[in-house]
Amino acid sequence: MAERETPVELVRLTRRFGPVTAVSDVSFRISEREVFGILGPNGSGKTTTIRMLCGLLAPSEGHASVAGFDVGREPDRVKENIGYMSQSFGLYRDLTVDENLRFYGGLYGLDDALEGRLAWAHERMRLAAFGDRLVAPLSGGEKQRVALACATLHRPRVLFLDEPTAGVDPGARRLFWQIIRGLAEEGTTIIVTTHYMDEAERFDRLAFLSLGKLTALGTPAEVKASFGVGMSLEDIFVSLQEQSS
Amino acid sequence: MNLRRLKAIVTKEFIQMRRDRATLGMLMGVPIMQLMMFGYAIRQDVRDLPTVVFDANRTRQSREFVQRLLNTGNFRLNGPVDSYDRAIEAIDHGWARAGVVIPADFAQRLKTGRPVAVQVLVDATDPTASQSAIGAAQLVGQVENVEVMQSRIGALPGRLPLEVRVRPLYNPALKSALFIVPGIIGMILSNILIVITAMAVVREREHGTLEQLIVTPLSRTEIMLGKIAPYVLVGLFQISAVMLVGHLLFGVPMRGSLPFIYGASLVFIVANLGLGLFISTLVKAQAQAMQTAFFFLLPNVLLSGFMFPREAMPAAARWAGLLLPLTYYLQIVRGVVLKGVGLVELWPQALALVGFAALFFTFSTLRFHKQLE
Numbered sequence: 274m275a276e277r278e279t280p281v282e283l284v285r286l287t288r289r290f291g292p293v294t295a296v297s298d299v300s301f302r303i304s305e306r307e308v309f310g311i312l313g314p315n316g317s318g319k320t321t322t323i324r325m326l327c328g329l330l331a332p333s334e335g336h337a338s339v340a341g342f343d344v345g346r347e348p349d350r351v352k353e354n355i356g357y358m359s360q361s362f363g364l365y366r367d368l369t370v371d372e373n374l375r376f377y378g379g380l381y382g383l384d385d386a387l388e389g390r391l392a393w394a395h396e397r398m399r400l401a402a403f404g405d406r407l408v409a410p411l412s413g414g415e416k417q418r419v420a421l422a423c424a425t426l427h428r429p430r431v432l433f434l435d436e437p438t439a440g441v442d443p444g445a446r447r448l449f450w451q452i453i454r455g456l457a458e459e460g461t462t463i464i465v466t467t468h469y470m471d472e473a474e475r476f477d478r479l480a481f482l483s484l485g486k487l488t489a490l491g492t493p494a495e496v497k498a499s500f501g502v503g504m505s506l507e508d509i510f511v512s513l514q515e516q517s518s
Numbered sequence: 519m520n521l522r523r524l525k526a527i528v529t530k531e532f533i534q535m536r537r538d539r540a541t542l543g544m545l546m547g548v549p550i551m552q553l554m555m556f557g558y559a560i561r562q563d564v565r566d567l568p569t570v571v572f573d574a575n576r577t578r579q580s581r582e583f584v585q586r587l588l589n590t591g592n593f594r595l596n597g598p599v600d601s602y603d604r605a606i607e608a609i610d611h612g613w614a615r616a617g618v619v620i621p622a623d624f625a626q627r628l629k630t631g632r633p634v635a636v637q638v639l640v641d642a643t644d645p646t647a648s649q650s651a652i653g654a655a656q657l658v659g660q661v662e663n664v665e666v667m668q669s670r671i672g673a674l675p676g677r678l679p680l681e682v683r684v685r686p687l688y689n690p691a692l693k694s695a696l697f698i699v700p701g702i703i704g705m706i707l708s709n710i711l712i713v714i715t716a717m718a719v720v721r722e723r724e725h726g727t728l729e730q731l732i733v734t735p736l737s738r739t740e741i742m743l744g745k746i747a748p749y750v751l752v753g754l755f756q757i758s759a760v761m762l763v764g765h766l767l768f769g770v771p772m773r774g775s776l777p778f779i780y781g782a783s784l785v786f787i788v789a790n791l792g793l794g795l796f797i798s799t800l801v802k803a804q805a806q807a808m809q810t811a812f813f814f815l816l817p818n819v820l821l822s823g824f825m826f827p828r829e830a831m832p833a834a835a836r837w838a839g840l841l842l843p844l845t846y847y848l849q850i851v852r853g854v855v856l857k858g859v860g861l862v863e864l865w866p867q868a869l870a871l872v873g874f875a876a877l878f879f880t881f882s883t884l885r886f887h888k889q890l891e
Contacts, residue, residue: 327733352735363730365530367537372530379526380734423730433733 278341280305280431280462281326285335288321295321297485298335303478308453308463310473312506313482314514319466322482323433326464328352340430353381356424360436362416363423366409370400370419373408374426381427394422398452414445418452425456432456434465438472450475470507483513523736527744531718535748545714549706549756550763556698557768567615567640567651569593570608572601575624583636583662584618592654593618605639615641616651628666688856696771699764700855701824704847706760707753707783708790709815714752715794716807718745719886724803738887746791753787754780761855773858779851782864785871786847792878793843799885818844843874 281303288296296318303309313319324330326339328348337344340354364373374394378387395401398418403411408419417437425432434453438446450472457463465476473479474493481489481496489496493506500509535542569588573580587593596614599605605617617639621627627634638655642648664678689696722728722745731741757780764770772779793814801807819825821839828839839845846867853859853867861868 329732349735349737352733355733357730357733359726359729361726361729363725363727365534365727366725367534368530372533376526376530377734379529380523380731380736382520382522382735384522 279303279338280341281309281337281339281464283322283326283335283337286322286325286332286337287334288318288325288330289333295485296325296482299482299485299487300335301480301487301490303462303464305462306457306460307477308457308465308475310476310479311464311466311482312470312473312479312510314510316484317482317513318485319482320435321485323435323464323466326351326431327355327357327433353427354430356427356429356432358420358424358432358434358437360439362420364408364416364420367407369405369407370411371404373419373423377423378426383427390426390428394426397455398422399448412445413441414448417441417445417449421449421452425461429461431462431464434463436467437465438467438469446472470505470510473506481509481513483516488513519737519740520735524740524744524747527736527740528747531745531748535752541714545710545752545756546759548710549702549760552706553699553702553760553763553767556702557695557764565591565650566594567592567647568596568613569616569618570596570599570605570614571618571620572599572605573618573620574622575620577625579625579628580620583620583624583658586658586662587618587638587655590654590658592651609639609641615647631670693768695764695768696856697852698825699760699768699770700851701848702764703757703760703783703851704786704822704844705818705824706756707787708818708844708847709811710756711749711753711787711790712794712797712814713808713811714749715746715791716797716801716811717804718749719795719798720801720804720807723798739883742795742883742886746795749791750784750787753790754783757783770855772855774854775860778860779854782847782850782854782868782871785868785875786843789843789871789875789878792875792882795886796878796882799882817842821845823848843871846870846874 279302283302284300286296286299287294299318299322311319311322321330325332325344326337328339328344328351331345331348339351342350342354344351365376368376371391374391375387378390383390395404398421400415400418400422403415403419408416411419421434421437438449441449453463453465465472467473476493478490478492479496480487489499489509491499496509497504497506500512504512535545571584573584584595588595593616596608599608599617602619605614605619608614609617617637619637619639621634621636624634624636636659638652640648640651640655642652686692719728722731728741732738736744761770761772761779765772794811797807797810797814801810817838821828821831821835822842822844823839824844828836828845831839849867850864850871853864
């Protein structure tokens with residue numbers, strides 16, 4: 274990680290499914306240490322964009338690079354350098370916390386570094402007391418932190434969080450955002466999709482998508498200003514949703 | 519293909535398998551349970567039919583005749599009755615499954631050389647069960663005839679002019695278990711493995727873990743191999759358990775080559791895992807996977823020759839049976855275990871299995887890949 278290219282860059286990114294254009298001509302850059310939000314109602318192209326950035330879906334037109342790798346041409350390299358946490362916590366409930374961590378560590382080929390990273394995860398994610406516990410009975414916030422630990426064990430350069438705080442109580446949510454901030458300060462670029470507009474204020478910058486197009490881009494304050502005085506992010510979201518339905 | 523990643527997913531599968539006690543118990547216990555059930559309970563050779571006798575003659579000759587019938591082992595005396603109607607009544611009520619009716623003038627007619635008819639009533643609601651009793655009764659009649667003729671004509675020259683000597687090969691005692699037990703191996707492998715693979719993959723999808731896996735560097739082929747590798751071992755364990763217990767309890771021999779059995783089984787296992795994987799791509803929930811798997815299980819039991827001889831089936835059913843890998847696998851297992859034959863005799867079946875395995879596996883891999891996109 275000597276060279277520091279732009280961690281995430283989208284250039285006229287477009288994806289079509291048959292006659293439907295899910296993502297149309299979207300361009301933006303995200304810099305290092307940024308916590309970046311992608312917001313938009315259902316069907317806005319949010320998920321398709323994330324899937325392309327994760328190397329799961331090839332762009333129809335335009336291109337995007339993540340951690341310096343082209344998502345269409347080098348999806349495998351992209352996958353090695355990102356972390357992804359889905360809203361459903363892709364954890365094995367019948368495994369213990371440490372077994373989950375070791376499994377994901379193995380998938381990213383951590384080998385010798387594994388024990389050190391396990392200790393890091395215990396400390397940073399406040400999981401030290403849970404190592405030998407099964408995942409199933411943990412609370413929503415605890416599961417969330419285990420999932421986050423699994424997604425960051427291999428020190429990804431870019432971390433994707435898909436609706437990360439769904440079904441998590443406010444206290445756990447605050448702790449989660451503290452941890453996220455800490456990761457960003459250490460140099461991780463973080464991309465978050467969310468429906469919770471109150472959380473949008475936490476992002477350094479955000480992009481609003483509507484009907485597959487980029488409709489706003491900037492800091493929360495800039496985005497609010499561009500939609501007119503007195504509009505909250507929630508108002509903007511609702512009005513976009515109404516337009517699209 | 520990265521071995522470290524493969525090792526990570528195989529390790530994970532084993533931990534999950536170990537932790538799910540119910541499924542583990544099923545994987546280990548069901549083969550033995552089925553072996554016991556099929557081995558002990560299923561007898562196609564019905565013996566000892568409970569029999570009532572209405573002997574209206576009550577002579578030494580009539581009693582001797584009844585004794586001969588009983589000596590075949592197909593009939594067991596359940597008591598005398600005092601009329602034809604009582605005999606029918608006993609069979610109607612299920613107290614007896616057969617009745618022997620001897621007319622009042624039995625001995626007299628025999629002595630004076632007039633023909634006489636003995637009636638043997640057999641409850642033929644179950645054709646298989648009644649078959650051997652019917653055969654035995656007819657045989658006793660023929661033997662009796664020969665003896666009567668002999669005594670009438672005087673001593674025949676030593677031997678009868680024609681004698682048919684039947685020599686049952688491979689299973690001289692005609693024990694059902696010898697036929698059934700090797701079949702159970704194939705039955706268990708296909709049924710359990712199809713269900714388990716289908717469920718295992720669908721469970722990952724249901725819990726959202728598959729979504730998480732595909733954003734890791736794990737390739738789709740690695741996911742698939744990692745998921746099925748543990749079940750290949752389970753399958754091999756099941757074969758070994760059934761063969762061993764079958765040998766100890768039922769005296770099932772191993773006349774052919776053990777490596778050939780394991781080789782053919784491996785191919786068969788892969789074919790079934792491919793089928794299970796294919797089912798997992800068709801359904802959304804574990805319950806659905808279970809139901810869809812059952813759709814394949816019934817033909818396996820009925821058409822493969824596991825329980826019912828394929829020779830007796832109408833042409834359409836026989837052809838349908840040719841589409842099941844189990845049909846070929848059964849021929850291989852029975853051939854090797856009971857007849858001691860090998861690849862020289864069984865290559866067409868082995869080739870068919872390889873074809874199925876390649877077909878199912880390729881097809882389900884393609885579908886699996888496509889579905890994850």
